[in-house]
Amino acid sequence: MLYNVISFTKQVVPQGKQNAGVNYAVVTIEDPEDGEQREVPVFDAEAKRYLDLVPNAVVGAVTPLPQNTPDNLKVWKNCFDKEFTFPETMVRVNAQGKPELNKFGQMRIRKSVIVMVRMKRDNETNELAIRKGWDLATRGTSVMNAFYMPLRVFANTTQGGEAAGIESQAQGGTAELPV
Numbered sequence: 001m002l003y004n005v006i007s008f009t010k011q012v013v014p015q016g017k018q019n020a021g022v023n024y025a026v027v028t029i030e031d032p033e034d035g036e037q038r039e040v041p042v043f044d045a046e047a048k049r050y051l052d053l054v055p056n057a058v059v060g061a062v063t064p065l066p067q068n069t070p071d072n073l074k075v076w077k078n079c080f081d082k083e084f085t086f087p088e089t090m091v092r093v094n095a096q097g098k099p100e101l102n103k104f105g106q107m108r109i110r111k112s113v114i115v116m117v118r119m120k121r122d123n124e125t126n127e128l129a130i131r132k133g134w135d136l137a138t139r140g141t142s143v144m145n146a147f148y149m150p151l152r153v154f155a156n157t158t159q160g161g162e163a164a165g166i167e168s169q170a171q172g173g174t175a176e177l178p179v
Contacts, residue, residue: 008062
């Protein structure tokens with residue numbers, strides 16, 4: 001699938017994570033066929049390419065792509081959603097490393113997450129190959145390391161006074177929206 005890059009937001013990996021304090025970008029992409037937009041976190045060298053476009057970008061502020069953005073950063077081709085299964089049950093955490101809660105006050109517990117995998121077309125053989133850093137394992141691990149912590153870390157945390165609620169919630173953990 002092909003997407004147009006609309007903007008990006010500079011973010012910082014939450015406290016309590018192995019790579020806490022590291023800048024990354026959340027890129028807003030749009031499907032040119034139906035206008036549907038989504039946000040995709042981008043890490044490491046790829047994030048640096050976007051962050052270098054606007055060196056004074058403010059953390060959390062949406063930054064439109066500048067006029068001088070290279071074409072290869074304006075359009076993403078051959079993108080596919082894949083499910084990444086976590087090695088253990090995980091909890092989504094906020095910028096302070098605390099569990100994010102849903103509208104019922106329950107931790108956001110997941111066993112997997114949907115991530116975007118990007119491929120490129122070989123201009124000689126016309127075959128698709130995975131872009132460096134965009135394979136399922138790399139993307140899934142990056143998302144896990146930036147946004148999730150193991151449920152076992154919060155095992156003594158009770159929700160509504162009952163530890164059993166955590167276990168029943170973990171049983172039903174499903175994939176989140178794509179990232």
